[in-house]
Amino acid sequence: MFALWYLSLALDEIRKRLGWTSIFDIFKSNKIATDRAIEQKPEPIKVPTPKTPEPAKPAPVVQPEAKPTPPPKPAPKPDPPKPKAESPSAPPTAEPIKNVTPKISSAESMDRKIFGASKNLENGESKPKANIKEATSSFLEGEGQAPPTFTQTKTMTLRNKSDTMVDAAVLQKLEDGFAKLAASDSKSLLKKYLTKEVFDNLKNKKTPSFGSTLLDVIQSGLENHDSGVGIYAPDAEAYSVFSELFDPIIEDYHGGFKKTDKHPARDFGDVSTFTNVDPNNEFVVSTRVRCGRSLQGYPFNPCLSEAQYKEMEEKVSSTLSGLEGELKGKFYPLTGMEKAVQQQLIDDHFLFKEGDRFLQAANACRYWPSGRGIYHNDNKTFLVWCNEEDHLRIISMQMGGDLGEVYRRLVSAVNEIEKRIPFSHDDRLGFLTFCPTNLGTTIRASVHIKVPKLAANKAKLEEVASKYNLQVRGTRGEHTEAEGGIYDISNKRRMGLTEYQAVKEMYDGITELIKLEKSL
Numbered sequence: 395m396f397a398l399w400y401l402s403l404a405l406d407e408i409r410k411r412l413g414w415t416s417i418f419d420i421f422k423s424n425k426i427a428t429d430r431a432i433e434q435k436p437e438p439i440k441v442p443t444p445k446t447p448e449p450a451k452p453a454p455v456v457q458p459e460a461k462p463t464p465p466p467k468p469a470p471k472p473d474p475p476k477p478k479a480e481s482p483s484a485p486p487t488a489e490p491i492k493n494v495t496p497k498i499s500s501a502e503s504m505d506r507k508i509f510g511a512s513k514n515l516e517n518g519e520s521k522p523k524a525n526i527k528e529a530t531s532s533f534l535e536g537e538g539q540a541p542p543t544f545t546q547t548k549t550m551t552l553r554n555k556s557d558t559m560v561d562a563a564v565l566q567k568l569e570d571g572f573a574k575l576a577a578s579d580s581k582s583l584l585k586k587y588l589t590k591e592v593f594d595n596l597k598n599k600k601t602p603s604f605g606s607t608l609l610d611v612i613q614s615g616l617e618n619h620d621s622g623v624g625i626y627a628p629d630a631e632a633y634s635v636f637s638e639l640f641d642p643i644i645e646d647y648h649g650g651f652k653k654t655d656k657h658p659a660r661d662f663g664d665v666s667t668f669t670n671v672d673p674n675n676e677f678v679v680s681t682r683v684r685c686g687r688s689l690q691g692y693p694f695n696p697c698l699s700e701a702q703y704k705e706m707e708e709k710v711s712s713t714l715s716g717l718e719g720e721l722k723g724k725f726y727p728l729t730g731m732e733k734a735v736q737q738q739l740i741d742d743h744f745l746f747k748e749g750d751r752f753l754q755a756a757n758a759c760r761y762w763p764s765g766r767g768i769y770h771n772d773n774k775t776f777l778v779w780c781n782e783e784d785h786l787r788i789i790s791m792q793m794g795g796d797l798g799e800v801y802r803r804l805v806s807a808v809n810e811i812e813k814r815i816p817f818s819h820d821d822r823l824g825f826l827t828f829c830p831t832n833l834g835t836t837i838r839a840s841v842h843i844k845v846p847k848l849a850a851n852k853a854k855l856e857e858v859a860s861k862y863n864l865q866v867r868g869t870r871g872e873h874t875e876a877e878g879g880i881y882d883i884s885n886k887r888r889m890g891l892t893e894y895q896a897v898k899e900m901y902d903g904i905t906e907l908i909k910l911e912k913s914l
Contacts, residue, residue: 584624663894703765834889862903
């Protein structure tokens with residue numbers, strides 16, 4: 395008997411400590427939860443009060459915010475409904491929670507705010523709808539935002555990787571192209587400055603806005619080992635993302651323009667100071683001064699869509715149609731132009747040629763001839779090329795050696811066009827264009843000149859020209875041969891000096907070459 399009495403007392407004590415409730419209480423709690431789900435509106439949440447068969451003092455009501463000491467794990471039994479709480483605490487019958495901060499979803503965060511509003515009602519507040527509305531509004535405004543779920547994080551990670559990682563196929567092309575370039579006898583600036591270290595540092599990079607890779611930058615030089623430079627900027631951001639390669643090439647080509655240098659402000663100077671370099675027409679066949687410009691808000695050729703090409707052509711055509719005086723002329727789109735007319739314009743050195751392999755390798759000839767065209771005045775002394783290598787090539791030219799007249803016309807045209815179309819410009823690099831040789835002033839002043847005595851030794855001609863920062867090219871420009879002993883000689887530097895200074899280098903250099911030719 396004594397043993398049975400002792401066992402009864404022990405069971406009574408266990409019932410008190412564990413807060414076991416009757417079957418009726420469990421049914422009642424479940425009914426309340428079911429009613430709430432049907433009505434889909436928050437109801438005051440009441441934690442069921444534990445009851446025991448004995449008249450002993452019931453266990454204290456557990457409030458949601460309370461943090462009781464976790465009791466020993468009870469024997470398996472039906473779990474009572476668990477109200478959502480503001481803290482990760484659980485009813486006494488729950489498993490002990492480890493000391494970690496749980497990651498909650500956005501939906502759970504809002505649920506907890508609404509539960510908090512309902513709890514305030516239970517504590518005596520009289521505006522449950524207002525409280526719940528405020529809790530919901532604060533969530534929508536961002537107060538209830540929580541760390542992303544695992545699925546969201548994984549999705550964002552995959553998307554970010556695809557935006558920043560270079561494709562395996564692109565990397566393979568880069569590796570193969572670099573190996574062939576390194577084994578070649580190329581004299582390009584690309585080979586000179588693309589060391590293995592620089593290559594490894596840049597091969598996995600992309601520009602943030604257009605995703606241009608190192609392959610987009612150097613593919614022309616990889617395919618054409620006879621390139622002089624071999625590098626292009628597919629978009630303006632490439633100049634900074636791939637600066638480890640661009641900067642030394644720019645410094646080499648532009649005569650010492652270092653990565654710490656800043657291009658000076660635009661200055662066309664006094665146009666009246668230049669005169670005719672060959673008043674007797676003995677040597678100079680024709681004179682030309684041109685500059686390149688990029689339309690603000692558009693990438694360079696490799697990143698342009700066909701719609702953008704057409705849109706730019708329309709902007710340029712409508713803008714140029716408003717020019718007056720000696721600049722007045724007509725725009726001719728390449729689309730629909732007869733081949734005979736096109737070839738005649740090319741032969742007259744008015745129109746750019748189609749199918750340049752260096753530009754094609756750089757992916758700069760897409761959608762040809764969409765968006766391309768030429769504007770020229772009635773006298774064909776002023777021209778504008780639309781979407782050849784650059785968005786715009788503004789050109790002033792005429793027969794003979796009157797550099798002063800040619801330069802004056804160019805300056806007038808550039809100022810008029812700039813009033814109507816904003817151009818891309820960088821504080822350090824000057825005017826931005828597709829090719830790093832045409833940054834800064836983008837000015838190229840040139841003459842077609844006959845110097846047969848100097849030209850008898852091409853190496854000697856180039857040596858003399860380089861002393862005056864001049865570049866010697868074939869009659870039809872870069873990568874062409876001289877026809878009839880006529881060379882295209884121009885200023886080479888376009889950065890670190892003003893427009894006026896760039897033209898003056900050509901003026902002084904040509905004057906000296908003519909003197910040397912006469913003395914031989």
